[in-house]
Amino acid sequence: GESVGLHLPTLSVQEGDNSIINCAYSNSASDYFIWYKQESGKGPQFIIDIRSNMDKRQGQRVTVLLNKTVKHLSLQIAATQPGDSAVYFCAEREDNQGGKLIFGQGTELSVKP
Amino acid sequence: DVKVTQSSRYLVKRTGEKVFLECVQDMDHENMFWYRQDPGLGLRLIYFSYDVKMKEKGDIPEGYSVSREKKERFSLILESASTNQTSMYLCASSLFPSSYEQYFGPGTRLTVT
Numbered sequence: 001g002e003s004v005g006l007h008l009p010t011l012s013v014q015e016g017d018n019s020i021i022n023c024a025y026s027n028s029a030s031d032y033f034i035w036y037k038q039e040s041g042k043g044p045q046f047i048i049d050i051r052s053n054m055d056k057r058q059g060q061r062v063t064v065l066l067n068k069t070v071k072h073l074s075l076q077i078a079a080t081q082p083g084d085s086a087v088y089f090c091a092e093r094e095d096n097q098g099g100k101l102i103f104g105q106g107t108e109l110s111v112k113p
Numbered sequence: 114d115v116k117v118t119q120s121s122r123y124l125v126k127r128t129g130e131k132v133f134l135e136c137v138q139d140m141d142h143e144n145m146f147w148y149r150q151d152p153g154l155g156l157r158l159i160y161f162s163y164d165v166k167m168k169e170k171g172d173i174p175e176g177y178s179v180s181r182e183k184k185e186r187f188s189l190i191l192e193s194a195s196t197n198q199t200s201m202y203l204c205a206s207s208l209f210p211s212s213y214e215q216y217f218g219p220g221t222r223l224t225v226t
Binding site for chain 1: 216217218
């Protein structure tokens with residue numbers, strides 16, 4: 001079946017470096033993608049989203065890139081800080097599936113001081 | 114800011130008990146969702162609701178039921194709790210079709226002994 005997946009379950013980076021978290025999706029009908037951050041003991045929090053008619057979207061210190069050709073989504077975090085340590089999820093919305101989102105399993109980002 | 118609250122952060126119940134998990138959102142969102150989150154499995158959709166008194170099964174509805182008597186409140190019911198329902202339960206809401214972004218509550222960690 002269709003699913004959203006992540007390439008790496010864990011990622012460790014040095015404070016101040018840039019982080020790149022990857023996500024592969026398999027449903028070409030998906031038209032909306034979203035990244036969430038989940039800190040320990042908390043619910044997921046919205047980071048940034050992107051629609052399928054875009055290739056790139058930037059937020060504060062974060063950039064999402066969408067490559068529809070290879071069905072790949074990435075989240076780039078600039079100048080990673082200790083407070084960025086968390087699990088990051090990508091999610092997709094399949095066209096004509098209403099407000100439902102399909103979530104990936106998550107990547108745990110660990111920032112070393 | 115959207116606020117989604119869940120009635121308990123931690124809950125311990127015995128096998129066979131009936132369990133109620135309550136979720137309330139304060140932004141007049143039409144859509145509400147219940148997920149469970151397990152290590153290695155990510156977020157899995159249990160039930161969702163697009164309107165008052167309306168419910169739809171998600172991917173793993175077995176052993177669960179829901180109730181939505183008021184727009185702001187969405188309850189998840191475990192009719193007869195079992196040990197395999199030990200999990201983190203997350204409630205979310207969204208303003209679909211205006212937005213696909215889902216806002217999450219802090220989660221309820223349920224342990225069934």
